[in-house]
Amino acid sequence: MSEIYLAPSPAIAARQLGDEMVIMSAAESSLFTLSEVATVIWQAADGRTPLSAIVRLRVCAEFDIAPDQASKDAEEFVMELSSHGILMVSDQPIPAAPPEPR
């Protein structure tokens, strides 16, 4: 089974507000609030770390969730955010976007 790599889309704005991560999709003008577990995945989505490693090293290590359940939930979460254009998903590592010219 191939790995899933993920990185935040450039067309979003995100802000940690208190305990919650709030994300706005600029394209859809829609707002999403992430749970604590989802926030951990979001923060680890660097385009280089596969989702399986994020689940094993972060989610299962920090939360009391069985590995199989954590993997299933993480994949559903990633696919949902991807469908809204908030996360970029690939079976290859995702290069970091070049800095915007100033």
Added chain:
Amino acid sequence: MATSLLTSAYEVTVQIGGLPVVVRSADVDFRTMLEQRYAGFLISDPQGAVEFDVDLVAPRQMSSDEDVRVCREAGRWKIRRGDFSAEYDPASRRGMLSCSANPFAMDSLLRIVHTLWLAEEGGFLVHAASAIRDGRGLLFAGTSGAGKTTMCRLAPREVTLLSDEVSCIRRVGDGYRLFGTPFCGELARSGENTSAPLTAAFLLAHRPENRLVPLAAAEAARALLRNILFFAEDAELVEKVFRSACEFISRVPVLRLEFTPSSPVWEMLP
């Protein structure tokens, strides 16, 4: 009356929140209508104004209920709704409005122009009543039926009402300033053309008892964003508005004001 050298033109300058907008048309009755509608928000020295030339057209079978569309093409804003269309070039600060001689198109255009301008500088128009008490600006946000007009009707005599429907917030230094607008709701009365530092924002909710409930930051941001007026289909500006809303809730106390329509509600406000 100001008259151009080329064609007879009648103009008024409406200033809301410090942004002057010159509206120029060839119809004296249209100008008179604007003067009446925006009385209290007219100025005679339009320094740094945005200017719109109005092309008045015959009323057609157009609906003001149609959703407005605002998008940027080649640096110009294109604005369309059932009952009017407009273009605006932010670089030259000039635009054209095509509408029939009704006040609703102008109202809508002014709101849109202000949302575009405010978004660039960290402010916004909000579905909110607002008022000044003891020199402090208070904002009461909520959708239709939340109690904006009710809060205005319950206001003590010494309170200055800035709007019962749409309020103008500008970023000033480290804080925010609340400005009156002519945009009114059920009160059917223009707000006062004055301003004050914004010291607290309340999200209105009808409940059997009056009480103030502190909100978590994320909840406050979500509620504020739901009430911000914004029309542009423009990812860059949407992101700016989001960041501005987050900035706002980090600097201004936001509470849920649960209230029953009774007069003591103002007594519990900080």
